[in-house]
Amino acid sequence: MKVLIAGGGTGGHLFPGIALAEEVVTRHHKNEVVFVGTERGLEARVVPQAGFPLEFIRARGLKGKGLGQLLLGLLTLPLAFLESFRILQKHKPDVVVGVGGYASGPVVMAAWMLGIPTAVQEQNALPGMTNKILGKFVKVVFTAFEEARSFFPEGKVQLVGNPIRRKLMDNYLRSHVAHQHFSVLVFGGSLGAKGINQRVVEALDSLQDLKGQLSFVHQTGKNDLEMVRKGYADRGFQAEVVEFIDDMSDAYARSDLVVCRAGATTLAELTVCKKASILIPFPYATDDHQAVNARAMVEAGAALMFREAELTGQMLAEHIRLLKTEPARLKQMEKKAALLGRPEASKELADVCVDLMVKAYGPNGRERAAKAETPKPSRSK
Known part of the structure; x- marks a missing residue:
């Protein structure tokens, strides 16, 4: 089976x-996967590191853009479609799956026009514009939240959860690594989050009496790296401050509490890794979908949630202190998070991809179908 996966841009999609x-x-061993994304997206670095081939198209975002960027995106769209057709003809996938992001739309639509089985995977409770449109054409829509079902045609939706990378699945059986201090993992997505970075540094002033009992692992993104490093150093806290965490499996395993955004992929990781969390939704997320995602965690008792505009460093410090000093409550949040985990999501998605291939081409995929379509040479009379 050969699967083409289109989309990316951010870690949440990729x-x-x-x-x-x-x-x-x-x-x-004969199965293959190829990715299609843009040169500006996170996929340009992460996909080759993961060992998968990657093709690029020149797609751009349309929603929420200024007039100039909107016009540029519209002008680029026909070129993105032509590039998508070229890539599909080159790789001849059995199934195409869109995961959201700029590249997803043109590739999935081009695949649909060519009669290739298609699906989309929607990570959030409130679907993005691209997936809402694609959902009308594809054969299957994979969702992670029940709330997303109503946005897609009846009968297409399969609620399977968000797939988790294989390395992170280690945490489903091994959720903790022994460590000396109460460890707080802080991150704001693949690009960092200034609001979270600032609140955490401010919170340190109210945690001085716990300085010898706390340690931090903090992913800042590029812009705030030195500011955050200085914040910890000036206040005497033990902290590992980095621009980007490559080994999230290890970071989760070493943490007692996570302070982060509420992107759907992050929440899926928290539940599979069984982590208590303080969620600070991205305030400018489309349709405020991160807050909707976070409420499901809060209502289940797995997390606390605070709006960035209302959260102060002192408030954040109070809740870090609360969860450190009440281990029974922390443990209960971990149990609630684990109940929401969907460790079989990747398997279920792959099973459906196989079904789509078999229904379209038979058990041997497009190779068999192509042979059947090849005209036999005529016999000379």
Whole structure:
């Protein structure tokens, strides 16, 4: 089976695609996966590191853009479609799966026009514009939240959860690594989050009496790296401050509490890794979807949530202190998070991809279908 996965831009779109790809290639040595994204997206760095081939198209975002960027995106769209057709003809995938992001739209639509089985994977409770449109055409829509079902045609939706990368699945059986201090993991997505970075540094002033009992692992993104490093150093806290965490599996395993955004992929990781969390939704997320995602965690008792505009450093410090000093409450939040975990999501997505291929081409995929369509040479009379 050959699967083409289109989309990316951010970790929230890309990492579920990586998880699906890992599941597909480990099932059979002849299975293949190729990604399609943009040169500006996170996929340009992460996909080659993960060992998968990557093709680029020149797609751009349309929603929420200024007039100049909107016009540029519209002008680029026909070129993105032409590039998508070229890539599909080159790789001849059995199934195409869109995971959201700029590249997803043109590639999935081009695949649909060519009669290739298609699906989309929606990570959030409130679907993005691209997936809402694609959902009308594709054969299957994979969702992670029940709330997303109403946005897609009846009968197409399969609620399977968000796929988790294979390395992070280690945490489903091994959720903790022994460590000396109460460890807080802080991150704001693949690009960092200034609001979270600032609140955490401010919180340190109200945690001085716990300085010898706390340690931090903090992903800042590029812009705030030195500011955050200085903040910890000036206040005497033990902290590992980095621009980007490559080994999130290890970071989760070493943490007692996570302070982060509420992107759907992040929440899926928290539940599979069984982590208590303080969620600070991205305030400018489309349709405020991160807050909707976070409420599901809060209502289940797995997390606390605070709006960035209302949160102060002192408030954040109070709740870090609360969860450190009440281990029973922390443990209960971990149990609630684990109940929401969907460790089989990658497997279920891959199973459906196989079904789509078999229904379209038979058990041997497009190779068999192509042979059947090849005209036999005529016999000379």
